[in-house]
Amino acid sequence: MNSTAAELDASVEAAHAAFEKARLAGPGTRATWLEAVAAGLENDAAALVDLAVTETHLAEPRLQGELKRTVFQLRLFADEIRRGEHFDATIDHDDAAWGMGPRPDLRRYNVPLGVVGVFGASNFPFAFSVMGGDSASALAAGCAVVHKAHDGHRELAVRTAETVTAALESAGAPSGLFSLVTGRPAAEALVDHPLVKAIGFTGSTAGGRALFDRAAARPEPIPFFGELGGINAVFVTGNAWAARREEILTGYAGSFTLGMGQFCTKPGVLFVPAGQTDEVRDNLRNALEDFAPAQLLSARLHEGFRQAVAGLRDTAGVRVLLDGDVAEAPAPTVLLTTSEAVRSDPGILRQEMFGPASLVVEYSDESELTALAGLLEGQLTTTLQAEAEDDVAELAGRLADISGRLLWNGWPTGVTVSYAQHHGGPYPATTSGTTSVGTAAIRRFLRPVAFQSFPQPRLPEPLQDANPWNVPQRVDGVWRRPSAQPEGRL
């Protein structure tokens, strides 16, 4: 059953009321709410994973790992807001000698935006859904969350939301701080609602762009943090190919078929030197020999996969290297093309095949690689497979232009949650310059407010000279960090 317009309204209104209460709590209190949710998810893990297996066809160990990641993320974010890094507290004392003329006392910190709408993703029923990265970072920031369940795992979403709501309530969080809505009408109304101040989204480019446009067209436009996927091209140099061809092809096969290829970081294109086509095919066939096909996430995704593979396979200049299939549980497909073909039709490099398929591009000369990289759209990741002696500075620079994360001799699947993580990239990888993974994701849901000449007791705690919450403060240009800084290891 889809949420009605009245239900959506009630959820947003309740979330707004809860936000107004929640932001009076300090980060220490809010951290305990996140930790209560983490504990709740751990307690209910067995039942939740069972439900997820049924609804998504993903393997149980993968889902257990994903739940572990989700729980860890909540605890990492709790730790992060206890440190107070997210406040970015900045204090300029009044200064009669300031270079442009006398300066008043001025202090700035970050406050939460308000109610955030979060859209669940099909391919991560835990880590990018009900209490995934967007919800966790919005709650950590001090926002309230109205979550739009993904239709692909609606029962799981409802059950997870019950766990979350019960945990928040038991921890003393205000009622309504988190709620769940379902169905497309509610999704659109969520983006339109005047009390909703930001959107977090993970999904397709078409769907994400439509909602981005909707958010931008509001009377009051709101930020739309959309993660729309990509191709995640991998570039193999001649030296790396000579030294580690088998290892590279094995790693590639493992990465593009991981989770049935249903990751936004799946390597969708591999650039290799021309001339060993048979060997590439044989190596890939060997590497995939024991691959156990499984059903894709949903019938809708399966149909999209079928169409994408057929479309690319039938493009001029593309042929089949490894003939998989598009059965209900599809065997991996590898297509093959040349650098000449993609130069004449760069669209070949822009077709995401969401599932266990990828494209090998043979190049004639390593000096082509920088130009080939220039044909790619914005990416979440790009990867270099290279040797110590390779001169790839120019190529790496080009890859930094078009992607959010560059890997050296690794594979892009597997996105750790940490301080330095950046999961985002130039459009169409994402619709903003932010990350949806890692502690920096919290910053998306904050905005700065400055206080001029306020008396000390009327200042928010992070801006008081006495610094009662012991947060980092930049004072007259110089950062002062608490001496009792936690060790930072979870």
Place this chain on the structure above:
Amino acid sequence: MNSTAAELDASVEAAHAAFEKARLAGPGTRATWLEAVAAGLENDAAALVDLAVTETHLAEPRLQGELKRTVFQLRLFADEIRRGEHFDATIDHDDAAWGMGPRPDLRRYNVPLGVVGVFGASNFPFAFSVMGGDSASALAAGCAVVHKAHDGHRELAVRTAETVTAALESAGAPSGLFSLVTGRPAAEALVDHPLVKAIGFTGSTAGGRALFDRAAARPEPIPFFGELGGINAVFVTGNAWAARREEILTGYAGSFTLGMGQFCTKPGVLFVPAGQTDEVRDNLRNALEDFAPAQLLSARLHEGFRQAVAGLRDTAGVRVLLDGDVAEAPAPTVLLTTSEAVRSDPGILRQEMFGPASLVVEYSDESELTALAGLLEGQLTTTLQAEAEDDVAELAGRLADISGRLLWNGWPTGVTVSYAQHHGGPYPATTSGTTSVGTAAIRRFLRPVAFQSFPQPRLPEPLQDANPWNVPQRVDGVWRRPSAQPEGRL
């Protein structure tokens, strides 16, 4: 003469080429470019100010102050990028014991976006125009700038651009790093150009929104950092009114007529207790007795001012308190209304009068103020005039919701350039959650990139363990700041 389409294209292409060279320079080198521009502006100050007086009708001392501010800003930003704060360098070493599973070595820092389009403002021919806050912060970030001159001071823009270009060249910056275009067709083409990656804008709500929509509708949407102005309401409590009525009215009169009321931070609304209308009028008349009217910035602005004042004056419930005029050099106008009237027509609080006019709102009961604040749209600033014993926590909370800077017993005109400054606010004050004044403005023109498992020598300098540029680094969750941190005083 307006720039042709070919000239705009050539400017953007040259800017992009210059950007590709400029980003290879370290922040120390780029800082010397900013300092060269500052020195160039100082050298040419006399001629530039003379030209500005002619084109804008602003007073010479005001323009000298504005140029001083502009020069100071360039030096402050040079100092800021030398410190390396803007990199936000974050290093997570690999960690087999990381809570969600083994973590690879992952490092993130900020890189410049590319070519930035900057629109000059009518009312700040130096500080928000050719080499104003947007241009200075974009160059500091490592971007190139194509500046669209404001038609109101086009000769000055051309002359200032010559100074800037010569200074950059003499300092060794790549040719094309800064250029100037003119006219509306070039303005629109600038927002549309695929090589332009962000826009900085200061101007009207209507003009800004149209360009925001244009930027969002591009095949690749780009961030539009627009500062669109506002009302800057001031709230006077009963106690403050009793204690400092005369002082408050004198301060108000001075602030709303400063620079002929042509500031985006002009106090456009003053909430005072009802019952002393005659005294308010007499005090304001006294305070404005020696006011010397001057011409407004342009005939177009003058016409807009005339219409805005007439529109508000003719609104039901609004009457004239102090009868100014809309002559070529207009005398100040103060309109008067009541809290009842604005409750029934909140539009009264949403009409900016860009010029020397303001609105006094009489309220019956102090308990109304929070609700009245709730009728305001997003603001750059709001101000409290209150006494130590006043309980205004709820009102202050509401004001923080709707504004970017809160003042205590001050006046919003005068926006210092410093570390803690925040010049921005909820829409329609700005189109983003960022600031266009202060060192934080630099962050707008950067985006993060992460490097996974990169060998040390291939990492950008700010991410190397050896930290050759001596920048702040967050290492495994804990910030390490250079011991030789500069003192931070300019």
